[in-house]
Amino acid sequence: MAEPTWPGEQLVVAAQRGDVDSLTALVTGAHPNVQRFAHFLCATPQDAEDAAQEALIVLYRKIGMLRASGALASWMFRIVRNECLRRARTVLADPYPVPPRPDTAVGSAEEEVLQRLEAGRVAAAVAALPDDQRRVLVMRDIQGYSGRMTADALGLSTAAMKSRLHRARAALRAALAAPAPLADLKESR
Structure with a gap:
């Protein structure tokens, strides 16, 4: 298995300067790593996909806010973690969750909430x-x-x-x- 790699610092710096091709390459290059983070941190595959997409949008829009070009991985990890936690909070706050599709095997609502809480606990423990x-x-x-x-x-x-x-x-x-x-x-x- 090939080692996962993040886009290089030169690409990050060029993207921060506004080079559209570099920004596109940066988002494309970061995508597999962001997906891996999301699938590790989010409670469901659907939340993971949504969190990964949201994180890539944040990367695209706010790359200029990244202070150290070498800190891309930790910055993206925090964005994905926060998005997964936000999704978990939304599910807990929603008194009328969307019912599961009949073709998927899902445990009870209580088990699903506990699973999401546990994913949030892991993310919070890593962040601490x-x-x-x-x-x-x-x-x-x-x-x-x-x-x-x-x-x-x-x-x-x-x-x-x-x-x-x-x-x-x-x-x-x-x-x-x-x-x-x-x-x-x-x-x-």
């Missing part, structure tokens, strides 16, 4: 990690980069990268081990 740990975790576990590529991209030794990844996974595990607010409600029924 310290910056250095979050970058390593995203590159290794979400983007699928090899250990060597991750270490090189972050300017770390392989041992330092592994140490940060271990701390990030442990912190994530601990954050997710805390009881979820609605999980207590489900168990009490």
Whole structure:
């Protein structure tokens, strides 16, 4: 499997300057990574597709707001995460959700809400990690980069990268081990 790559800094800088061809290439090049983020973070495939499209629209419209051209991946991850969380909140706030199509197997409404809440908890737990740990975790576990590529991209030794990844996974595990607010409600029924 080929390593997923993000468009280069030169392309980002050219897109920020308003070059339409560079901007088009940037959006096209970022699309597979954005989709991978969305499918990892959103509760349903439909939400993931919508969140990915929304994130690409934000990229197209607001590339000039990106302060560091090398931070494209983390910027897009935050946009996708926020969009997935927004969609989860919308579902929770909607008292009359759209009924599922008959040709799809869907659990109860309660199970679906709990699944969306869990996806939101994971996204929030990843976002709460310290910056250095979050970058390593995203590159290794979400983007699928090899250990060597991750270490090189972050300017770390392989041992330092592994140490940060271990701390990030442990912190994530601990954050997710805390009881979820609605999980207590489900168990009490």
